[in-house]
Amino acid sequence: MQAETPEDAHKNAHLDTETLIVGGGLCGLHTSFELGKRGRSHMIVEARRRLGGRILSRRLSSPSGQEVGFDLGPAWFWPGQRRMERLIVELGLEADVVKQFGDGDALFEDAAGQVRRGLFGIAMLGSYRLRGGMAQLIEALAQTLPSSSIRLGWTAESITWQGEMQSEAPLQVTLQSEDGPRIVTCHQLVLALPPRLAQQRLRFEPPATPALAEALRATPTWMAGQGKLVALYERPFWRSRGLSGDAISQRGPLGEVHDISPSMDPEGRNGPGALFGFFALPPSQRQAVEKEALERACIAQLARLFGTEASQPTQVWLKDWAFDPRTATDDDRQHMAPHAEHDLMLPEDDPWQQRILWSGSETASAAQRNNGYLEGALEASERTLRRLLG
Numbered sequence: 287m288q289a290e291t292p293e294d295a296h297k298n299a300h301l302d303t304e305t306l307i308v309g310g311g312l313c314g315l316h317t318s319f320e321l322g323k324r325g326r327s328h329m330i331v332e333a334r335r336r337l338g339g340r341i342l343s344r345r346l347s348s349p350s351g352q353e354v355g356f357d358l359g360p361a362w363f364w365p366g367q368r369r370m371e372r373l374i375v376e377l378g379l380e381a382d383v384v385k386q387f388g389d390g391d392a393l394f395e396d397a398a399g400q401v402r403r404g405l406f407g408i409a410m411l412g413s414y415r416l417r418g419g420m421a422q423l424i425e426a427l428a429q430t431l432p433s434s435s436i437r438l439g440w441t442a443e444s445i446t447w448q449g450e451m452q453s454e455a456p457l458q459v460t461l462q463s464e465d466g467p468r469i470v471t472c473h474q475l476v477l478a479l480p481p482r483l484a485q486q487r488l489r490f491e492p493p494a495t496p497a498l499a500e501a502l503r504a505t506p507t508w509m510a511g512q513g514k515l516v517a518l519y520e521r522p523f524w525r526s527r528g529l530s531g532d533a534i535s536q537r538g539p540l541g542e543v544h545d546i547s548p549s550m551d552p553e554g555r556n557g558p559g560a561l562f563g564f565f566a567l568p569p570s571q572r573q574a575v576e577k578e579a580l581e582r583a584c585i586a587q588l589a590r591l592f593g594t595e596a597s598q599p600t601q602v603w604l605k606d607w608a609f610d611p612r613t614a615t616d617d618d619r620q621h622m623a624p625h626a627e628h629d630l631m632l633p634e635d636d637p638w639q640q641r642i643l644w645s646g647s648e649t650a651s652a653a654q655r656n657n658g659y660l661e662g663a664l665e666a667s668e669r670t671l672r673r674l675l676g
């Protein structure tokens with residue numbers, strides 16, 4: 287997006303829209319996509335300068351000229367996640383679905399650094415990825431939306447109920463953009479972001495009740511305390527040694543490693559090859575180390591596991607979500623919480639509970655095990671659309 291001209295800035299200072307969606311991750315974009323298909327007027331604001339939220343992929347052209355991607359956020363979806371499957375088909379991305387590689391032995395590293403190989407059952411076998419990375423999904427969705435409906439770099443800061451606190455009274459959302467403050471008045475407001483961010487970063491006027499604030503704060507944001515390291519190689523050399531690329535480690539810094547090479551060739555002849563790992567080190571210990579030192583420690587670990595060839599990656603990417611204020615809060619850095627076991631229950635006597643459409647993956651069904659997942663982002667969007675369109 288280009289910088290605003292003074293005329294644009296003036297025009298944009300105060301805008302009106304029927305529906306405002308805050309958050310341009312998978313959930314908010316899907317809601318925008320479905321509203322767009324029905325010609326419903328809306329606007330989507332995203333605090334980052336890019337779309338996708340927790341979806342973040344590094345893209346490259348492979349030697350065969352194919353566009354390939356490596357995920358620093360979510361990579362997998364699973365058979366039976368029908369919303370993900372349906373969306374991928376609708377956007378014409380079926381040919382880019384690849385199965386997670388998992389043939390061969392896994393590795394296990396104990397706390398003393400002893401490495402054993404065997405069938406440790408940690409492979410994500412059966413899961414799927416997108417060859418171009420999950421960002422392919424975001425790009426395909428974004429291409430369907432008129433750029434006039436998307437505002438990047440606009441951060442919602444406060445929400446004010448206009449006039450009487452009645453359901454039909456409009457809401458005024460104050461945002462900060464690089465070009466100054468913005469006000470958007472809307473009739474329907476969708477918060478497509480983690481509940482903890484809504485509680486910590488948005489000011490409600492009149493204030494939300496303590497019970498509502500506590501319910502939002504108590505809902506952990508899935509994987510917000512995690513980080514991911516991707517190491518890229520010319521080819522997936524471990525496969526020709528009968529290794530799947532899966533490893534678990536009690537020594538760290540990575541606790542779990544997987545193969546995310548785009549090719550499925552079991553001999554690993556086609557490049558590029560890539561390994562990624564989740565951290566075993568908690569956020570506080572990761573923060574205490576320089577990023578470069580942490581990367582070096584991870585590559586040294588990959589070399590202990592997969593041999594000296596692993597010490598020479600062509601690229602290394604590290605994304606620590608725990609320190610990204612658009613995803614994580616202090617609570618997410620305290621400990622890595624599992625998926626919430628119960629649905630987000632907001633107190634019914636808080637008027638904000640009724641007035642706002644609370645969306646985002648963390649609001650999806652816990653019983654269906656969708657909350658926190660990509661499938662949950664789509665489930666939440668579908669629920670929101672039923673209210674918006676119903």
Ligand SMILES: Cc1cc2nc3c(=O)[nH]c(=O)nc-3n(C[C@H](O)[C@H](O)[C@H](O)COP(=O)(O)OP(=O)(O)OC[C@H]3O[C@@H](n4cnc5c(N)ncnc54)[C@H](O)[C@@H]3O)c2cc1C
Nearest residue numbers: 309311312313333339340360361362442509647658659660
């Ligand atoms: C490392 C990692 C690995 C994961 N692996 C998987 C996996 O393999 N499979 C899977 O199914 N799921 C996985 N997940 C979870 C998956 O990423 C999420 O379920 C999904 O991306 C959530 O989408 P969302 O749109 O609900 O939220 P988000 O992607 O968090 O989007 C919320 C958006 O709101 C924006 N925002 C925040 N505050 C404001 C504000 N004040 N104003 C405007 N915009 C704002 C943010 O910038 C963001 O773009 C993983 C997550 C991480 C971090």
